[in-house]
Amino acid sequence: MLEILLLSVAAFGAGVLNTIAGGGTFLTFPALVLSGVPPISANATSTVAVFPGYLGGAAGYHEELRQMTRASLIRLTAVTLLGGLAGSLLLLVTSNEAFNVIVPFLLLFATLMFLFGPRLRRWAAERSAGIAPEGAVGLFLVSLYGGYFNGGLGIVLLALFALWGWQNIHLMNGLKTWLSFALSAISVATFAVAGIVAWKAALLMMAFSVLGGYAGARAAKAIPQNVVRAIVAIVGFGMSAVFFGRLF
Template identity: 65%
Template sequence: MPDYLVLAAAAFGAGTLNTVAGGGTFLTFPALVYTGVPVVAANATSAVAVFPGYLGGAAGFYREIAAFDRRRLVKITAWTAAGGLIGSLLLLVSSNAAFAAVVPFLLALATLTFAFGERLQGWARRRGGGAADSPVSALLVAIYGGYFNGGLGIVLLALFALWGMRDLNVMNGLKTGLSFVLSAISVATFALAGLVAWPQAAVMMVAATLGGYAGAPLARALPRQVVRAVVIAVGSAMSLIFFARLLG
C-alpha cells in the first residue's frame, strides 16, 4: 500500500506538471524505480501512466490540428509513428543494465532541454526561415520519444520552429497530437511485449488524469518562472540520484 501511495502521488504530480509546463516523466519514472520496478519496465509503465493526458490535450487542440494542412499532417504523423516504433523496439532489446547506464544521461538531457528550451526554440526560429519539413529530423526526435519520453514536447516545439512554424497554438496542437500518436504506438508495443506493470499503471493513469485536471487552475495561478524552476530542480535532482546509483 505505501508503494501505491507513492506512485499515485507521483502520477498526480506528473499530470499536474504536464498540464502546467511539462516534465511529468521526472516524477513517474523515478517513483516506479523507487518502488522496485526494473528500469526498462519502469520506463514502459511510465509511458502508459501519462498516456491519457495526451489524448485530452489533443482533443483540446482539435481546431488547430484540423486546420493544419492535411497532406503535411499525414506525412509528419507517418514519420513520427515510424520513429516511435523504432524507439520502442530499441527499448525492448535493451537490458536493464544497459538502460540503467543511459538513464542518467537521458534525464540530464531532458532537464537541459527543458531548462534551455526557449533559447533552443529561438535559435531554431532564427535558423528556420520556412525550412522544409525534414523526415530525418522528425524520425530522430520520434525515436528518442519512443525510447525515452522525457522532454519530448520541448524538442518537438524546437523542431517545428526549425521548420519555420510561428503560430504557437498550432505548434502546441501538433506537438500534443504527435505525442499522442507516438505514445499510442509505444504503449501498444510495450503492452504486447509484456513490459508494463499493469497494477501500477492503472493506479497511475487515474492519478495522472486527476492531476492533469487539477493542473489547469494551478497553471493560471502560479507564475511561469516558479513552475519552470520547480521542474528544473526536480529534473536535476533525479539526474543526480541516478548518476549516484550508476556510480555506486
C-alpha cells in the same frame, strides 16, 4: 501501502506538471524505479501512465490542427509512428543493466531541454531560413528518442517546428500534442505486446495523472510559469543526481 502512496502522488504531480509546463516523466519514472520496478519496465509503465492526457490535449487543439492539410497531418503522423516504433523496439533490446547506465544521461538531457527550451526554440527560429519545411528525417530522429525515452519530447518537437520556420505557437503546441499522443499510442501498444508494462501500477497512475491534469489546469492560472519551471528543473537535476549516484 507506501509504494501505492508514492506512485499515486508521483502520478498526480506528473499530471499537474504536464498540464502546466511538462516534465511529468521526472516524477513517474523515478517513482516506479524506487518502488522496485526494473528500469526498462519502469520506462514503459511511465509512458502508459501519462498516455491519457495527450488525447485530451490534442482534442483541445482541434481547431488549430484543422489549419493543416489532411495530407500533411497524415504524413507527419506516419513518420512519428515509424520513429516511435523504432525507439520502442530499441528499448526492448536494451538490457536493464545498459539502461541503468543510459538513464542518468537521458534525465539530464531532458532536464536541460526543459530548462533551456525557450532559448532553444528562439535559436531554432533564428536559423529556420533555408531549412526544408516539415523534414521527415528530423521528425523521425526526434520520434526515435521519444519512443525510447519520453522525457523532454515536447520541447524537442517545438524546437524542430521552429527550425521548419513555423511561428504560430498554438499550431505548434497542437501538433506537438497530437504527435505525442500518436507516438505514445504506438509505444504503449509495443510495450503491451512485449509484456513489459507493470499494469497494476500503470492503471493506478493513469487515474491519478488524469486527476492531476484536471488540477493542473486550474493551478496553471495561479502559479507563475517561472516558479513551475524552477520546480521541474530542481526535480530533474535531483533525479539525475540520484541515478548517477546509483552507478557508483
